[in-house]
Amino acid sequence: MEKSIMTEGYLSNIYGSNVFNDSVMRERLPKATYKALRKTIDDGISLDPTVAEVVANAMKDWAIEKGATHFTHWFQPMTGITAEKHDSFISPTSDGKVIMEFSGKELIKGEPDASSFPSGGLRATFEARGYTAWDCTSPAFLKEDAAGVTLCIPTAFCSYTGEALDKKTPLLRSMEVISKQAIRVLRLFGNTTATRVITTVGAEQEYFLIDKGLYDQRKDLIYTGRTLFGAKPPKGQELEDHYFGTIKDRISAFMKELDIELWKLGVSAKTKHNEVAPAQHELAPIFSTTNIATDHNQLTMETMKRVANRHGLVCLLHEKPFAGVNGSGKHNNWSLSTNDGQNLLDPGNTPHDNAQFLVFLCAVIKAVDDYADLLRVSAANPGNDHRLGANEAPPAIISIFLGEQLTDILEQIEKGEALQSKQGGELRIGVSTLPSLPKDSTDRNRTSPFAFTGNKFEFRMVPSSGSIAAPNFTLNTIVAEILSQIAERLEKAQDFNTEMQKLLQEIVAKHKRIIFNGNNYSEDWVKEAEARGLPNIKSSVASIPAIIAEKNIEVMAKHKVLSKTEMESRYEISLENYIKTINIEALTMLEMAKRQLLPASIKFATKLAESINTIKSTGVNADISAQSELLVELSAVIASFRKNIINLEKSVADAVQMHNDSYKLACYYRDDVFSKMGMLRIDGDKLETLVDEEFWPIPTYGDLLFKV
Ligand code: ADP
Ligand code: MG
Numbered sequence: 001m002e003k004s005i006m007t008e009g010y011l012s013n014i015y016g017s018n019v020f021n022d023s024v025m026r027e028r029l030p031k032a033t034y035k036a037l038r039k040t041i042d043d044g045i046s047l048d049p050t051v052a053e054v055v056a057n058a059m060k061d062w063a064i065e066k067g068a069t070h071f072t073h074w075f076q077p078m079t080g081i082t083a084e085k086h087d088s089f090i091s092p093t094s095d096g097k098v099i100m101e102f103s104g105k106e107l108i109k110g111e112p113d114a115s116s117f118p119s120g121g122l123r124a125t126f127e128a129r130g131y132t133a134w135d136c137t138s139p140a141f142l143k144e145d146a147a148g149v150t151l152c153i154p155t156a157f158c159s160y161t162g163e164a165l166d167k168k169t170p171l172l173r174s175m176e177v178i179s180k181q182a183i184r185v186l187r188l189f190g191n192t193t194a195t196r197v198i199t200t201v202g203a204e205q206e207y208f209l210i211d212k213g214l215y216d217q218r219k220d221l222i223y224t225g226r227t228l229f230g231a232k233p234p235k236g237q238e239l240e241d242h243y244f245g246t247i248k249d250r251i252s253a254f255m256k257e258l259d260i261e262l263w264k265l266g267v268s269a270k271t272k273h274n275e276v277a278p279a280q281h282e283l284a285p286i287f288s289t290t291n292i293a294t295d296h297n298q299l300t301m302e303t304m305k306r307v308a309n310r311h312g313l314v315c316l317l318h319e320k321p322f323a324g325v326n327g328s329g330k331h332n333n334w335s336l337s338t339n340d341g342q343n344l345l346d347p348g349n350t351p352h353d354n355a356q357f358l359v360f361l362c363a364v365i366k367a368v369d370d371y372a373d374l375l376r377v378s379a380a381n382p383g384n385d386h387r388l389g390a391n392e393a394p395p396a397i398i399s400i401f402l403g404e405q406l407t408d409i410l411e412q413i414e415k416g417e418a419l420q421s422k423q424g425g426e427l428r429i430g431v432s433t434l435p436s437l438p439k440d441s442t443d444r445n446r447t448s449p450f451a452f453t454g455n456k457f458e459f460r461m462v463p464s465s466g467s468i469a470a471p472n473f474t475l476n477t478i479v480a481e482i483l484s485q486i487a488e489r490l491e492k493a494q495d496f497n498t499e500m501q502k503l504l505q506e507i508v509a510k511h512k513r514i515i516f517n518g519n520n521y522s523e524d525w526v527k528e529a530e531a532r533g534l535p536n537i538k539s540s541v542a543s544i545p546a547i548i549a550e551k552n553i554e555v556m557a558k559h560k561v562l563s564k565t566e567m568e569s570r571y572e573i574s575l576e577n578y579i580k581t582i583n584i585e586a587l588t589m590l591e592m593a594k595r596q597l598l599p600a601s602i603k604f605a606t607k608l609a610e611s612i613n614t615i616k617s618t619g620v621n622a623d624i625s626a627q628s629e630l631l632v633e634l635s636a637v638i639a640s641f642r643k644n645i646i647n648l649e650k651s652v653a654d655a656v657q658m659h660n661d662s663y664k665l666a667c668y669y670r671d672d673v674f675s676k677m678g679m680l681r682i683d684g685d686k687l688e689t690l691v692d693e694e695f696w697p698i699p700t701y702g703d704l705l706f707k708v
Helices: 008-014 022-028 031-043 051-065 104-108 168-188 219-224 249-264 290-310 355-372 370-378 380-384 404-415 469-492 496-514 523-532 540-548 550-558 564-617 625-656 660-692 700-707
Strands: 068-074 086-088 090-092 098-099 130-134 141-145 148-159 196-209 268-276 280-285 313-316 330-339 450-452 457-460
Touching: 008 104, 008 249, 022 031, 022 051, 031 051, 031 098, 051 104, 051 148, 086 090, 104 130, 130 450, 168 196, 168 290, 168 313, 168 330, 168 469, 196 290, 196 469, 196 700, 219 564, 249 268, 249 290, 280 290, 290 313, 290 469, 330 469, 355 370, 355 404, 355 469, 355 496, 370 469, 370 540, 380 540, 380 564, 404 496, 469 496, 469 550, 540 550, 540 564, 540 660, 550 564, 564 625, 564 660, 625 660
Parallel strands: 068 148
Antiparallel strands: 068 086, 090 098, 130 148, 141 148, 196 280, 196 313, 196 330, 268 280, 330 457, 450 457
16 A cells, blocks of 8 residues: 555545445434434434344445445354354345345344354253344444454344343443443432443453464464474563554565454554564553444454464464463553543542542442452463463452552542642653643552553453453453442432442441552562452352352343353353363464474484484594484483373373363363473473584574564
C-alpha cells in the first residue's frame, strides 16, 4: 500500500467497512426495526422474531453487495479460540436456478454438531446437539480470506439443556449482573439518569514475530507454539535495545497491513511498539464494551496470524515461546461506565470527597481480596506457568497497586475521615526550553498484577494466547457481588452518609492487606504476602480447584453467571487442557530428541572419532587432545541425554495407567512429566553448544530471535 493513500479520507472509508455497525443499520433498516434492535442492544429488551427477520434480510443484502457468499455463526468454545461452520446463502428454486436466502431463524439460531468441542462432561457424545444464539450486542462482520468473503455472526454457544459451552455466554450474563448491581448503588447516590452500567475493556496484546522458513524447521513451534529446546544465545534482551526500538521494515509492513485489516473489522488498533524481548511486539486497541473488546481481541489474534503469514512471518501468541527471554501477556484494562458516559472509576481531582468513586474503588478492592483465587485461575493456562511467579511479568500473588494518592486517602478513611488529596504538582525537566508538564498524582508500577492506572484497573496476569472472557466475567461477577452487598446495607441505612463512612472504613481495615505499592518481583514481597495471608498459587494446576471451591460456585451461581454444573465442567476442561498440553509437549520433545538431536550429536561424535583416527593414521605426532577431550565430553552428554529420553518416555507411558482422577493426573504431569522434560532439555541445550552448527538440525535461538 502506498503511503499517499493513507489519507484521512481513505482511513475513514475503510474503518469499519466490513462491519454491520450502527451506521449501516441506521441506513438499511426500517426505522421501527432499527429502534427495536437498538432497544435490545442498549437496554437488554428481548428480541422480537419479526425484527430478526427484517435484520437478516438487510444483513444478507449488505453482505452480498460486499461479495459474501457464505455466512457463519462465529462462536467461542472452551478451546479458547473461535469456531465457525460455513453455510452458503444459496437456495435452489423450482426452475433449477438459485436465489440467495438468509432467514431470521438462520440469523438467530444455529445448530452445529457440538460433540467434538470440550464440554467437561456436560454433554454425552450421543447428545451431540449444541446451539448457537445470535449476540446482537456485538456487530456482525465480514471476514475476507482465501475462501472469499464470509458474513460472521457473533453467537453464544450452549447445550441442548441450555448450559453454556463457551466463553461468551457467561460474559454476557455477567454484563447484566454488574449493570444491575452498579445501578442500585448509583441510585443511592441520587443518579436517576443512568439506565445501564457497562464494563469497558482495552486489551493490550503482546506477541512474537519470527521468520516462517525458520519456524517450519522447528517441530516444537509447530506442535506446541513454544521452543522445547534451545541454548541461550550470546545476545538476549540484556541491552534492552529492542524495547520501543525502531521497527524494522519487514515488521512495519506487517504492522501496517495488520492495522488496515483490523480497522476494516472495526477493531480500533491504536498503538504498536516493540516490546522488551527481541522479536516481541505489542498492539493496543482503544477500549470498548467488554463483550465487543473480547470479540475484537479474538479477531486481533486471528488476524495477526493471517497477516503474518502473508509476510513470510509467523506470529507466536504463546506465553513463553523462548526460555530466558521475556514472555507475552495481555494487559486487561478494565473499568465501569454508565450508559451516559460517566467512568465510575474516575477519581477526579479531589478523590477524597468523591464518595461515589470511593465506594466503587472499595468494592473492587474487596472483590479482588475475597476472590483472589478465582481471579488467579481466570488467568491460568499451561503457558502462563512459565511467567507467573517466574520473576518476569507479574508474580502469582494477587495484590493491588493503588499509588500514593489513593493509598493515602484510604489511610485517612481508616483513621476517620478523608479530608484531602495529595496532588502531583508540576514536573520540571530542568531545561528552560522544555515545557513544564502537569505531573500525575502517582507514578506507575509495572510489577503489580492488578494496578490502578488513573481511571481503570489493569489486570496484567492474563495470558497472551487466551481469551479475555474468563478474566472479565470473573471481574464483573465478583465486583457485582460486592456492589450488591454494599447496596443491601446502604439501602437500609437510616443515615446514608454515616453508614457509608462505616462501610468504607470496614472495607479498608479488612482488605488493605491486598494493597501493595512496592516491587512485586522482590523476594521480600513473597514473604510479606505470606505474612499477610495472601494466597501464592504457583502453578495453573494448583489454581484450578478454585473453580469448584464452595464460595466461588456460590457467587457464580447466585448471580446466574455459571451454575454449579457449569463450573464443574470448566474445572474438568481446565485440567484436561493442562494434561493434554503437557502430554503433547513431552511427545514433541521425545520426537525431536530421538530423531533429530540425538542422531545429529552422534554424527558429530563420529566425525570427531574419525578425525582422531585419520590424524593418528598419518603417523604424524600431532596433538589430538582437543578432539579427544571434546569426544569424551560430548559422549558423556549424549549418554545422559539418552538416559533422560528413556526417563521421560517412561514417565509419559506411566501416565496412561496412572490416575482416573483428573486432578491427580494433572499433578502427576506437573510434578513428574514436566520436571523430566526440564532435565532432558538441559542435556539437549548442552549438546547444542558442543555440536558443530553444520550438524545441528534445527534453527537456534539466535536465528529465531534475530533473523527477522
Ligand atoms: P498505558 O497503560 O500503556 O499507559 P493507555 O493509558 O493508553 O496505555 O491505555 C492502555 C489501554 O487501556 C488501551 O487499550 C486503552 O484504550 C485502555 N483504556 C483506557 N481507558 C479505559 C477505560 N476507561 N476502560 C477500559 N480500558 C481503558
Ligand atoms: Mg499497559
